[in-house]
Amino acid sequence: MSSGEEVAVELLESDGKSVKVELRGVPLAVANAIRRLIISEVPTMAVEEVLVIENSSGMTNEILAHRISLIPFVSDIDRYVPPEECTCGSKLGCERCVVRYVLKAEAGDQPLTVYSRDMVPEDPNTSVVPVSGNIPIVKLAPGEKVELELYVRVGRGKKHAKWQPGIATLYESKEGPEKRILFVESFGFLEPKRMILEAIKILNKKVKELAYVIKGGEQHA
Numbered sequence: 521m522s523s524g525e526e527v528a529v530e531l532l533e534s535d536g537k538s539v540k541v542e543l544r545g546v547p548l549a550v551a552n553a554i555r556r557l558i559i560s561e562v563p564t565m566a567v568e569e570v571l572v573i574e575n576s577s578g579m580t581n582e583i584l585a586h587r588i589s590l591i592p593f594v595s596d597i598d599r600y601v602p603p604e605e606c607t608c609g610s611k612l613g614c615e616r617c618v619v620r621y622v623l624k625a626e627a628g629d630q631p632l633t634v635y636s637r638d639m640v641p642e643d644p645n646t647s648v649v650p651v652s653g654n655i656p657i658v659k660l661a662p663g664e665k666v667e668l669e670l671y672v673r674v675g676r677g678k679k680h681a682k683w684q685p686g687i688a689t690l691y692e693s694k695e696g697p698e699k700r701i702l703f704v705e706s707f708g709f710l711e712p713k714r715m716i717l718e719a720i721k722i723l724n725k726k727v728k729e730l731a732y733v734i735k736g737g738e739q740h741a
C-alpha cells in the first residue's frame with residue numbers, strides 16, 4: 521500500500537442476504553474496483569434463451585421471455601462456465617455451460633397463474649434453481665397454454681443487467697477518513713461474501729494479466 525498503512529478488514533454485519541465490511545488501509549481505487557467488479561463482472565446464472573414451443577397467452581413471446589430472464593437462479597459458478605468460455609464450442613451447450621428447464625402449463629376452466637416453481641429442470645437433482653418459487657410469470661385465461669424450453673447460462677452484469685448479482689456501495693466511515701465501509705446486498709444468485717471474494721479473484725486475475733503483458737513487453741524490447 522502506498523501509504524504504508526496496514527490493511528485491516530472487519531466484518532461488521534452479515535445475515536446471509538447482505539454483508540457490511542469495514543476496510544482500513546485499502547486504497548479507495550482498490551475498494552472501488554472491487555465494488556464495480558461485484559456489479560459488472562461477478563458471474564451468475566439466469567435464463568439466457570427461451571424457445572417458445574407454444575404460447576396462446578395474452579403476453580407476447582418477447583415479454584414472456586423477458587420476464588423469465590429476470591428470475592435469479594441459485595448459481596453454481598464452480599461447476600458452470602459462461603458459454604463463450606466453454607471448451608465444448610457447441611451452440612446448444614454441454615453439461616458445463618447450460619442448465620435446461622421446461623415450462624409447460626395450461627389453464628382448464630379457471631384462470632391459472634404460472635409461477636417460477638412451475639419451471640421443471642431436465643436434471644431433477646440440479647442445484648441451479650430459481651431463488652424463489654413464488655415469482656409470477658404469466659396469467660393464463662381458461663384454455664390458454666404455454667410451453668417453453670429455457671436455457672439457463674452463466675453471464676455477467678456488464679453483458680446484461682439480468683446477471684447483476686446484487687448491489688454494492690462504498691462509503692466513508694463516520695469514525696475517520698481512512699476507514700471505508702463496503703455494503704453488499706445479494707439478489708440471491710450467490711452468497712454476499714462469495715460476491716466479494718469473487719470480485720477480489722477477478723481483480724487479482726486482471727493484475728496478473730497486466731503484469732504478464734508488461735513482462736512480455738520487456739522481453740520484446
Ligand SMILES: [Zn+2]
Binds near residue numbers: 603607609618
Ligand atoms: Zn459447453
